[in-house]
Amino acid sequence: MNPVEERAESAVTKDETKNPDEPSDERLDDSAGGEVTPPEGEASAAADVPEEAAEPLAIEPPDVPAEKAVDEPPKEGRREGRLARLRFTKKKDMPGGLWLKCESCAEVIFRKELEEKGRVCPACGFHFTLPGRERISMILDAGTWKEFYAELTALDRLDFQDALPYAQKLQRTVERTGQNEALLCGTGQILGRDVVLAVLDFGFMGGSMGEVVGEKIALACELARETRRALIIFTSSGGARMHEGVLSLMQMAKTCAALQSLNEAGIISICVMTHPTTGGVTASFASVTDFVLAEPGALIGFAGPRVIATTLKQELPPGFQRSEFLIDKGMLDEIVPRTELPVMLARLIDYAAGPIVVDPLPLESPQAESERDPVASEAEIVPVGRSRPPGAPESAPDTQDDADRADEARRREPGGEDA
DSSP, X not given: OOHHHHXXXXXXXXXXXXXXXXXXXXXXXXXXXXXXXXXXXXXXXXXXXXXXXXXXXXXXXXXOOHHHHHHSOOHHHHHHHHHHHHSOOOOOOOOSOSEEEOTTTOOEEEHHHHHHTTSBOTTTOOBOOOOHHHHHHHHSOTTOOEEESTTOOOOOTTOOOXXXXXXXXXXHHHHHHSSSSSEEEEEEEETTEEXXXXXXXXXXXXXXXXXXXXXXXXXXXXXHHHHTOEEEXXXXXXXXXXXXXXXXXXXXXXXXXXXXXXXXXXXXXXEEEEEEEOHHHHTTGGGSXXXXXXXXXOBBOSSOHHHHHHHHTSOOOTTTTBHHHHHXXXXXXXXXXXXXXXHHHHHHHHHHHOOOOSSOOOSSOHHHHHHSOHHHHHHHOOOTTOOXXXXXXXXXXXXXXXXXXXXXXXXXXXXXXXX
């Protein structure tokens, strides 16, 4: 007989011999509020049971209806269902381009916030490249812009072949940007001052200069000369357009000659270099205007810094080819933040126009002018740009004409030669 059967038989024998009128130990313990202690025989029997036999017996589950048992998924199926609920659902379609990364400080910027600040990084002040039409709306007074020469289009004279032929590439760029060339030219007003404005758009083939860009710069100079308006140029370019070969290089001389004729006519020209301005644009019309301004942090140069470092085989100084570096070398006249450009341009235009005098007052009264001795006045006149010889007396004549006038004055004096 195993220990479990012995324990069950001893419990039955004890219950049969117990007097029902006597209170049991369990009742006494319960009434006292203590713990229920098993009888000695049960405790000893439990102590003799081996560890394997002391485990509780398996309890059979209650009867389950057949339909319910069939519908209940297995354990493995339930586990897969829980994992399926934890899986990520498909992402919603979000519009692209909501965030931008600053090229200078690597700060992630919300696009709408950047546009509200004029495309200037709120963290470090880096000036992003502005599209051409945004530049026009930011610089000119509202409603004053009038575009000229928009119908001019480039030609593929050299039948340039690349991964995509130049003619097809040009057509795709026109369709994408909605303009025929990289340069936007027209007239407008800056704080009430009439100007001719030319803006290079970097979004059109990198703002590169081809035949049409050079022609538009020359036409802008002619328009400014005919209308007597100041010429304002904004540059953002990668240089001459390689697809047009030597024809694009010829525009460097053409634009410089047009600006020279404008200068001879006495009309002011101002160029504002923005990020980036490189190549043939920097080497031609962008650097020969009357005033050369730049935005902070703009990359300005002919060849790129990497090409220069490779050619020279030496490390370039910090900030090389940036506007802050170039103003120390005398290449720029001033660095102007984007938000301050309209005021600065208006100030320079007023400076070039000269003082405006309304109803000027005479220097001397007519009576004082009539009483003045003409002989003494002539003796005091010294021609502009001439100086007396070193050691000569103040009354010494500078030229033969002056000597003749002095002799004539002496003859007319009382007691002179004529007397």
